[in-house]
Every structure is written in structure tokens, then in C-alpha cells.
Amino acid sequence: MASFRRAPDFDRKADMIEATLDCIADVGIQATTVRAVAARAGVSNGLIRHHFESKDRLITAAYRRTIEMMSEPMLAVMKGPPQPAHARLAGFVVASLSGPNADPRLLSLWATFISQIHANPHFAREHRVGYAAYREATEELIADVMTAEGRIASVQERRRLAIAINAVIDGLWLEGCLSADEIDESLQISIGLRCVEALLGVDLPDVRPERKES
């Protein structure tokens, strides 16, 4: 029979998940069949079934990976080098609206999963968990800024602000991805920063998006 090479070092499961995401982003969820994913991953279709209990599990894994990608800016800010609170918040805004996050491909993926949230309990779970963590992190950022300002915000107030700020960032991200060819990225960023400043009643430092290492 045909020969093959094993891939014990780099995880082939991750390859398949990546192929799934490519497939969904390129041709949509409907055309994302087990065979199509297998072809992209360069493996036989049987192998997918070997690594994933079912197609649904594969797609769910792809969703989890998407959430992971989208949470990266937040994680980078939270776990990065210590910074003043204001700079951290500004950095979060910038990272959310530029770099890998500003990719239309990511929007396609996100929209695909969001659209199925209420039709697929697995998705609903992944979403709930991911979003809660996201909002809590935002609340923490806000609380730090408030503390640095010498102000005190109640729990409700912090939550309200977190909702508002997340909404603004999400909306700008959405618009930026949807018309990536028309809308200037740095414009989105400055709008985002200005909105956050207005919502919190603070001044944020001018942060430039980091240049990616080539």
C-alpha cells in the first residue's frame, strides 16, 4: 500500500484543525467536508476520523482554536511585561484592532461559529466560557486604570464599562475586517482609543501598533 511518514514531532492533530480553519475561511462551512479538510491537510480522510471522534468534534476543536487566536491580544497584554495600567489598556485596544486580529479571515471564522452557537450546544459552551474570560480580563484592565487614576468604580460600574469597551472594540474590529480594503487600520485604532478615553474619562498614551518581526 502507499507509504507514509509519521509525524510524531509536530502534532498532526493541529494540522487538521488548521486545515479545517483554512477550509471554513476559504470555502465556507458547507463546503468544509471531511474529505476537503483531509485534502488540505495532506492526509487521507480516514485519518481525521481516527483523531477526532466525529466531524462535529473536529469543528468544535476548530472553534476552540479560533477563540484562542482571538484571545491572544488580551493574553499578551495580561501576561506580558509589567506596564502602567493606561499603557496596558491602550496596548490591548491596539492589539485587538491590528496585527493578526485584523484579518478578514478571522472574521469569517468567527462569524461561522457565532452563527451556529444556538444551534449547537457545544458551540454555546465554548462561547460562553471564552467570552466570560474575555470580559473579566477587560474588567481587570479597567479596574487597574481606575486605581491608577485614584478613582473607585463599583462592580456594576466596572461591568458596565467592560461591556461598553468590549462592544466598541468588537464593532471596530468587525467593521475593519469587513472593509479591510477601504478602511485605514490606524484610523480604526485612533477611533477605538478615543472611544475608550471618552467612556472612561481618562487619557490614554499614544501607542503605535508593534511591527511584527519579519
Added chain:
Amino acid sequence: MASFRRAPDFDRKADMIEATLDCIADVGIQATTVRAVAARAGVSNGLIRHHFESKDRLITAAYRRTIEMMSEPMLAVMKGPPQPAHARLAGFVVASLSGPNADPRLLSLWATFISQIHANPHFAREHRVGYAAYREATEELIADVMTAEGRIASVQERRRLAIAINAVIDGLWLEGCLSADEIDESLQISIGLRCVEALLGVDLPDVRPERKES
């Protein structure tokens, strides 16, 4: 053969589009087959093919209908009774975040189509046209407010503001629909109004969401 009733009065094509939307919102785009739609519409599956050139056309028609629904608040404000500019803008914000627009079902539909925009040229077209009209209307609202304030905004400035305001509203809408059971609608509205005020540097009148006639 089985008997049937003709429906010349009310448009059966619209019925099928509605059934398609129900189907997509309920069970997702993948489970939205011609047969499933036909069953929901209470017709034979052959009839769908009779009225629509292909399944793709049916889905595209459903997308157009969705855009139509989402544009309704804007249309209502633009074509409604004459109001002061500030009230019109406020009314637009409120209508966008409450009433039929705050329905999670609408989010599912929107996300479904958005996710396929770049995989389906028909969708891309529908989206581009619909969104351009939407942003232009927002720009008009903004220009009117500026005029009423005795201020003058350049074309670039108006466009920038329209992008920002649309982003804020979209983001709040998104968040509201995604966690409709956790987030208070009137809170979203007040956040939206406050953001718009901050972005434009104006005060908006306090507008309550209109009670729908029962």
C-alpha cells in the same frame, strides 16, 4: 394526486424566504436543505425549485431580506415624521438596539451570511450595496446634527464619525444579541447614546424605546 391550494393573494415566494430564514436561524445553514425549507413552508420541495432558479438564489434572496430587516430602523428614522436632527440620531440608536433588531435570531442570520461573504460573490455584492447605503445614511444623520449645532464637518470627518458610530452601534448590538439573557437592553441603549455623544461632542435627548403596538 394530492390536492393543494393556490396562494395567489399572499406571496408564496415570501413564505419560502421566511421559511428559509427560520430554518437557518433554528438549525444552521448546513441543515437548511431544500427539503427542510419546503417542509417549513408547508409545500413540496419541487415548488421551491419552481420559484427559485437554484438553492443559491433562494439563500441569496434570504440574505437580501435579512439586510432589509436590519435596515428597517434606519429607514424608519429617515422616512419617518420630521424631527430635530438630534432626536433623529438618538432615535436611530435606540431603534438599532431594541425592538426587532435586538433579536438573537437576527444575529444568527446576519452571522451566517457574513461568514460566507467572501466565499460567495453574490453575498459580497449584497453586502457591499447594503452597507454603503447604511453608512451614507449615518453620514447624513451626522451632517444634520452638525448643522444644527452650527458646526461644519468635512467629508473626511463625517465619514470618520460615521464609521465610528456605526462600529459602536454594531458592537453593542452584537453584544446585546449574544447575551440577550444577561445584558439589559436599556443599559445597552444608554451606553450607545453616551458613546455617540462623546464621539460627536454633543448632547442627545433622552429617548425611550417606542412601545410596539400589540
Added chain:
DNA sequence: TCGTCAACTATGCAATTGCATAACTTCTAT
């Protein structure tokens, strides 16, 4: 009344799809 056209149903088919199964290959522990 009757013919004719559009609305509508019923049925079938070729292609696709998720999944199962069996066979083969590589790796690793002993």
C-alpha cells in the same frame, strides 16, 4: 365550457457525505 398556462406535487437519479471497516506501516517497549 373549454383550453391553456402557471402553480404545484411526486418521484427518481447522480453526486456527495459522514462514517465504518479492513488492511498496511511505522514506532516503541521489552
Added chain:
DNA sequence: ATAGAAGTTATGCAATTGCATAGTTGACGA
């Protein structure tokens, strides 16, 4: 070495799906 476990391929099947086709029914003008 060697056996067994795990990775991998190839193949097949039952179910589904979009679409085509043929036939049936109702509306309506002449």
C-alpha cells in the same frame, strides 16, 4: 528481534441532497 500498539491509507456503504422530469390541479380568459 519481535510483538503489540498506534498511525495511516484505501475502500465501501447507507443516507442525504440538489436538481431534473413528468404528471396533476386550479385559475381564468375567450
